[in-house]
Amino acid sequence: MADISxxxxxxxQPLAGGQSILTTPADGAVTVGILLDSLxxxxxxxxxxxxxETGAIRRYVNIYVNGDEVRRLRGLETEVAAGQEVVIIQSxxxx
Amino acid sequence: MGCMATEESYVLAIGTKKGLWLATSxxxxxxxxxxxxxxxxxxxxxxxxxxxxxxxxxxxVRSEHWGPTVAHSDDLGATWTEPEQGAIKFPEGTxxxxxxxxxxxxxxxxxxxxxxxxxxxISVWKSTxxxxxxxxxxxxxxxxxxxxxxxxxxxxxxHSIVVNPSGNNVHVAMSTGGVYRSLDGGTSWEPRNKGxxxxxxxDPNPEFGQCVHKIAADAAVEGRLYAQNxxxxxxxxxxxxxxxxxxxxxxxxxxxxxxxxxxRPGTAWVVPLKADxxxxxxxxxxxxxxxxxAGKTWKRLDSGxxxxxxxxxxxxxxxxxxxxxxxxxxxxxxxxxxxxPDEGEHFTEVASHLPDVLCVRGAVVSAALxxxxxxxx
Numbered sequence: 001m002a003d004i005s006x007x008x009x010x011x012x013q014p015l016a017g018g019q020s021i022l023t024t025p026a027d028g029a030v031t032v033g034i035l036l037d038s039l040x041x042x043x044x045x046x047x048x049x050x051x052x053e054t055g056a057i058r059r060y061v062n063i064y065v066n067g068d069e070v071r072r073l074r075g076l077e078t079e080v081a082a083g084q085e086v087v088i089i090q091s092x093x094x095x
Numbered sequence: 096m097g098c099m100a101t102e103e104s105y106v107l108a109i110g111t112k113k114g115l116w117l118a119t120s121x122x123x124x125x126x127x128x129x130x131x132x133x134x135x136x137x138x139x140x141x142x143x144x145x146x147x148x149x150x151x152x153x154x155x156v157r158s159e160h161w162g163p164t165v166a167h168s169d170d171l172g173a174t175w176t177e178p179e180q181g182a183i184k185f186p187e188g189t190x191x192x193x194x195x196x197x198x199x200x201x202x203x204x205x206x207x208x209x210x211x212x213x214x215x216x217i218s219v220w221k222s223t224x225x226x227x228x229x230x231x232x233x234x235x236x237x238x239x240x241x242x243x244x245x246x247x248x249x250x251x252x253x254h255s256i257v258v259n260p261s262g263n264n265v266h267v268a269m270s271t272g273g274v275y276r277s278l279d280g281g282t283s284w285e286p287r288n289k290g291x292x293x294x295x296x297x298d299p300n301p302e303f304g305q306c307v308h309k310i311a312a313d314a315a316v317e318g319r320l321y322a323q324n325x326x327x328x329x330x331x332x333x334x335x336x337x338x339x340x341x342x343x344x345x346x347x348x349x350x351x352x353x354x355x356x357x358x359r360p361g362t363a364w365v366v367p368l369k370a371d372x373x374x375x376x377x378x379x380x381x382x383x384x385x386x387x388x389a390g391k392t393w394k395r396l397d398s399g400x401x402x403x404x405x406x407x408x409x410x411x412x413x414x415x416x417x418x419x420x421x422x423x424x425x426x427x428x429x430x431x432x433x434x435x436p437d438e439g440e441h442f443t444e445v446a447s448h449l450p451d452v453l454c455v456r457g458a459v460v461s462a463a464l465x466x467x468x469x470x471x472x
Contacts, residue, residue: 012161044179049161052192053184060160090160 002026002083004035008046009089015046026082032063033076035086050088060091104465105416106171107424107445108152109432110138110454115154117172118445119465123422123436126445132172136161140411142199142226143458146207150460153210153226155196163193165212167226171464183212183220183229189236191216197252198411199226203260213253217244217269221281234282235267235275240303244272247306247325254410255310257320266310266320266335273305274322276335287335292327309353309410315360319389323353323365323410330390341390346377351410352425356438357417361389364415364423364439366408374407383423383439399442400433409453416457426452 003023013020024038033055040047050061055076057063063070064087070078080086107118107126114131115138133156140155149169157163165182166175185191198213210226213219218236220229235241235253244251247270255268265277266287273288286303293305306325313319318334321341326349329338342348347367356362364385369377376382381404382397406429413425423439426432430449433442434457 045177048164048181049158052162053181054190054192056192058160058162 004030004080004082005085006035006039007085007087011090012046012049012088015049016043026080029079029081031076032065032070032078032080032086035080036076062089062091063087064089102462103418103459104462105418105422106143106150106152106458106460106465107432107434108141108143108154108454108456108458109426109446109449109452110141110154110411111426111430111450111452112137113450114138115141115156115172116446116449117152118432119171120434121462121465123418123434124443126434128446129172132175133166137453139453140196140199140212141454141456142201142210143456144201144210144225145458145460146201146204147225150458150464151225153199155199155212157195163195165196165199165226165229171460178227182222182227183214185218186231189231191218193218195250195252197254198256200256200258201226202258203262205260206262211256211258213256213267213269215250215252217241217251217253217272219253219256219267219281232281234277235284238275238284240272240286243304244269245304247271255307257310257312259312259317264318264334266312268307268310268322270308270325271304271306273303273307274310274335275303287331288338289336290331290338290340291322291324291329294326308351311353311355311363313360313389314356314358314362316389319360321353321355321363321390323350325349326371328353328365328390341386344391344393345384346382346395349374350408352408352413353410354413354415354423357415357421358419359387362387362438363390364413365393366413366425368407375405379403379405381427383425383435383442385439396435396439396442398440399435399444401431404429406431409451411454412452414455414457416459418459422457424455424457426455428452 006022109116114134116130118126136158142153144151166177194215200211202209210222219232222229257266275284276287322329328342352366354364381400384393406427416422423435428451432445
């Protein structure tokens with residue numbers, strides 16, 4: 001069993017008890033959607049920052065799996081293998 | 096009045112494009128500021144709820160990145176609480192997500208704990224627990240007109256909610272859609288726009304589709320409301336059945352603001368802008384206009400306001416408090432905020448160079464809440 005790591009931007013870390021990396025044990029691959037669902041159980045406010053109530057990833061939130069942004073993969077169905085890292089970064093937006 | 100000054104203080108909440116500022120005062124002329132709270136998030140809606148012996152400030156906060164939420168503070172902004180699961184979210188099956196919370200409206204004293212909200216996409220919400228959790232108003236959400244409501248420049252939202260003293264009559268204004276009225280406390284809704292122009296549509300007098308910018312109820316005359324329209328200022332005396340123009344005497348009939356007095360019948364304030372295509376104060380001279388006779392005549396009020404102002408005042412960037420005389424507050428998209436302790440006769444600048452002011456709310460609070468306020472004997 002290897003952990004999957006979720007790396008948070010500093011601005012969201014207060015919503016995860018100050019942690020910069022959340023780890024979850026994984027027997028095998030899980031989808032990004034399931035990973036975010038499990039995160040919502042422990043950190044519901046953090047989860048609402050990433051996805052709206054329909055479950056869609058917010059427009060200016062980018063989630064990377066193995067260096068690729070999931071919108072260019074299979075979105076929430078993108079699989080994350082045990083031992084891989086998921087990185088959450090806000091896009092450059094606003095004024 | 097001298098007695099009141101030692102027992103009461105004033106709080107002015109200023110929501111901007113990049114955060115919230117809170118100002119407090121003992122005399123509504125000199126102000127102490129705190130903030131920014133929620134830096135880099137816009138704050139388009141604020142409700143100050145002074146019922147239940149508590150001062151609760153509720154804010155609709157929206158981050159471009161992280162979305163909208165509602166937070167509240169019971170200690171004038173020292174700490175903020177955000178319900179874990181979110182105060183306002185569309186239920187499953189609606190396939191909708193809240194974009195922005197445009198209005199937070201504490202109901203009457205007789206209904207403590209009831210707070211209404213208006214949001215984008217066009218929707219009305221009601222809380223019975225002091226604004227911590229809201230339920231979607233299904234009557235309006237499921238209205239057969241909904242697919243025909245449009246979006247104004249700022250988005251498609253329910254931005255005005257007015258509830259009569261008994262709680263049976265609820266008026267909502269939306270852009271664009273116009274005024275909708277419920278006679279059963281919000282269960283069912285019908286458009287009530289007769290007399291309000293929609294000059295931008297092929298039929299300028301449709302049943303609905305108007306771009307009503309703001310509505311407010313007369314303090315003491317049941318069934319009388321005022322509306323600032325997208326060109327046009329109106330009054331109804333029959334609970335929205337018919338609207339008639341009260342724009343004569345104003346320098347322009349465009350604008351966003353409509354305020355009414357907390358107690359005195361016939362008194363309302365607007366902040367005219369020149370036109371749809373020229374959204375600046377007429378002649379670039381910033382002024383508030385007040386009527387004391389339900390719109391028959393208007394008085395220009397500009398003492399203390401800058402001449403040479405090219406910024407608009409948005410629909411919720413203005414407020415009255417409940418003091419006697421009532422305080423009047425507003426802010427501009429240029430980040431200036433003004434306060435009047437005497438119903439608009441004289442203004443002083445509270446702040447300048449803030450980000451665009453989106454929402455302003457003034458309230459009378461217990462002096463005990465405000466640091467530095469005189470303690471009553």
